[in-house]
Amino acid sequence: MAVNGAVERLVFLGPPGAGKGTQASRVAAHLGLVKLSTGDILREEVRQGTPLGQKVEGYMKAGDLVPDPVILEVMEAAMTRAGGKFLLDGFPRTLGQAESLDQLLAARNWSLDAVVLLEVPDEEIVERLTARRVCPRCQRVYHLIYDPPKNDEVCDECGTPLVQRPDDQEEVIRRRLDVYRAQTEPLVAFYERRGLLRRVNGQGEVEEITRRILHVLGEA
Numbered sequence: 623m624a625v626n627g628a629v630e631r632l633v634f635l636g637p638p639g640a641g642k643g644t645q646a647s648r649v650a651a652h653l654g655l656v657k658l659s660t661g662d663i664l665r666e667e668v669r670q671g672t673p674l675g676q677k678v679e680g681y682m683k684a685g686d687l688v689p690d691p692v693i694l695e696v697m698e699a700a701m702t703r704a705g706g707k708f709l710l711d712g713f714p715r716t717l718g719q720a721e722s723l724d725q726l727l728a729a730r731n732w733s734l735d736a737v738v739l740l741e742v743p744d745e746e747i748v749e750r751l752t753a754r755r756v757c758p759r760c761q762r763v764y765h766l767i768y769d770p771p772k773n774d775e776v777c778d779e780c781g782t783p784l785v786q787r788p789d790d791q792e793e794v795i796r797r798r799l800d801v802y803r804a805q806t807e808p809l810v811a812f813y814e815r816r817g818l819l820r821r822v823n824g825q826g827e828v829e830e831i832t833r834r835i836l837h838v839l840g841e842a
């Protein structure tokens with residue numbers, strides 16, 4: 623932590639569908655940090671056609687995972703642009719990436735202030751995601767419980783019957799949760815051993831969850 627006690631560098635972990643991106647944005651804004659989301663940064667490099675972006679695009683087009691050294695290079699550049707004050711969302715994803723991140727931070731005399739783990743039970747994630755529907759015509763997204771269309775499963779904007787994305791089907795969600803757990807458990811143990819892990823209950827209202835996160839960070 624910095625001399626004045628301000629939080630400058632955070633990692634956010636949490637299962638898909640836990641609302642991690644939303645909370646990461648809110649907490650970053652509150653603390654004056656730049657939110658660095660791996661997916662967004664990779665897409666932006668590709669869009670700008672940078673040398674790194676061209677490398678990334680090559681892997682994506684071939685349907686391959688972007689290898690760790692490339693991801694690290696992209697993230698290092700982004701952390702530097704952020705002036706060392708950032709919230710990492712979606713990185714590190716594996717123990718190997720966490721170890722590389724440590725080396726990268728140490729080389730700059732930076733350290734992590736905390737790692738926030740947003741916890742939501744599988745059953746609730748399945749319930750949240752399987753209720754999502756999208757309009758195949760105008761792409762508007764609905765939620766059958768929290769943001770339902772006015773008429774049964776028909777788009778409010780254009781009257782088109784809503785569909786469920788293949789990604790939002792229960793089997794697919796459960797598989798993603800299994801992959802997440804297998805990848806993340808070693809990471810959780812790694813940060814817990816260093817006393818950096820902060821577990822936060824990710825169930826409830828958006829504002830309340832933000833408050834809990836700021837509280838465990840000593841910021842509220």
Ligand SMILES: [Zn+2]
Pocket residue numbers: 757758759760761762777778779780781782
């Ligand atoms: Zn529509």
